[in-house]
């Protein structure tokens with residue numbers, strides 16, 4: 001196994017069971033976002049040739065992996081999960097260093113990957129065909145599930161462990177082989193994970209990891225006609241590009257995309273609980289969950305009271321070094337993220353939104369943004385409409401449940417949502433009316449469990465969602481078999 005945990009190491013690709021430099025011999029810097037200009041290590045700036053080698057290795061390995069036993073595959077995945085569990089602290093530190101989320105959040109991410117991985121491991125056993133016999137016993141029929149072949153996994157940097165596991169483990173369990181292209185902000189955790197797959201005894205070529213720019217190597221991966229499925233999590237913009245390329249060869253896609261998630265607070269809500277849910281889902285991982293709350297729709301009757309409580313809570317938040325146990329919020333993931341969020345804040349101010357607290361931090365050592373809240377936001381403002389993907393909340397006043405649902409639905413996106421209320425009938429109106437893949441009542445918008453689908457409506461997703469019933473099914477094709485035994 002490559003000793004990937006030493007700082008200053010040059011991280012390598014993992015292709016066909018061996019650690020390799022890119023054929024182009026170029027690397028890129030992995031920066032710690034808490035320290036501008038730092039260099040944690042370097043990763044391979046891979047070329048199309050590296051992707052080609054990885055797809056070739058995956059296609060060759062598919063021949064035995066795809067036709068092998070489910071129990072053998074389960075054993076390998078189980079070993080991987082055990083090693084992942086043993087590596088929790090080490091991996092959490094790597095994620096915090098390269099992504100900026102707090103050490104508690106990074107540990108929580110590993111826990112979430114383990115929970116979902118164990119769900120898929122168990123579900124795989126129940127994932128067999130349904131047999132039926134015709135009344136007279138002449139024809140027996142059943143449904144078989146076959147793997148697709150090589151699957152491409154392209155993941156974002158915000159959940160570098162959890163998102164790749166949510167895609168990779170179901171694909172492996174159902175007999176597919178993988179080429180994984182991680183996000184360029186988080187190559188270290190990706191290469192570390194490749195090392196864990198190697199340690200778990202995944203046969204050569206079954207899991208391959210190639211780092212490098214999405215627009216170059218990610219795009220090349222999708223264009224390869226040997227790749228039969230692409231599971232992607234990232235922005236809506238890139239998701240559309242992927243879908244257009246995949247359409248050429250009918251490559252199956254699972255696209256988990258952006259969001260502009262609304263939290264509704266009605267007049268009868270428990271305001272303290274609503275504020276805590278806002279802080280958790282608005283500022284958790286510095287507002288960089290896809291399910292982060294970014295719009296808050298307040299019943300006008302409680303708007304002032306809620307806002308006062310929220311601002312007080314924001315004041316108490318400590319923004320700083322993600323490795324410090326006391327830190328509530330780390331930096332955002334990198335320079336591009338920081339500049340995008342700072343520009344969105346400026347645009348909101350320019351459009352006449354009222355910034356109640358926050359903004360770019362005075363601590364300029366890293367990419368720090370304070371918990372930021374805008375008040376009196378109207379539906380026309382960009383801060384209401386555009387995904388910011390940072391610790392920035394837009395507060396608006398509404399006149400009750402019907403207006404709240406109308407405003408919440410006034411978005412191109414439809415990933416997650418939440419409502420706080422004590423009124424069951426208002427909650428049911430919201431559940432039926434909200435246009436999003438996840439609806440939460442008296443729970444924050446990021447809450448999820450593996451048994452239920454994780455996917456978005458409208459511009460927030462396409463294809464069968466992850467987790468739930470379709471997490472495994474996405475990576476299989478069906479065959480109906482009829483046998484006349486007479």
Ligand code: NAP
Pocket residue numbers: 154155156157158159181182183184185212213214215216217218219222233234235236238239241242256257258259289290387389415456460461
């Ligand atoms: P992104 O720019 O779309 O990148 C996502 C991944 O795609 C990265 O690995 C990226 O590589 C790669 N990529 C970029 N251009 C590509 C192309 N033309 N072809 C193939 N791959 C390409 O998104 P991001 O900024 O990393 O992540 C933030 C976004 O992800 C937000 O919109 C957020 O809402 C969304 N997200 C959604 C979910 C969900 O489950 N719905 C979960 C998490 C995040 P590089 O890093 O090298 O550019």
Ligand code: MG
Pocket residue numbers: 030031032033097098099184185186333334
């Ligand atoms: Mg980084």
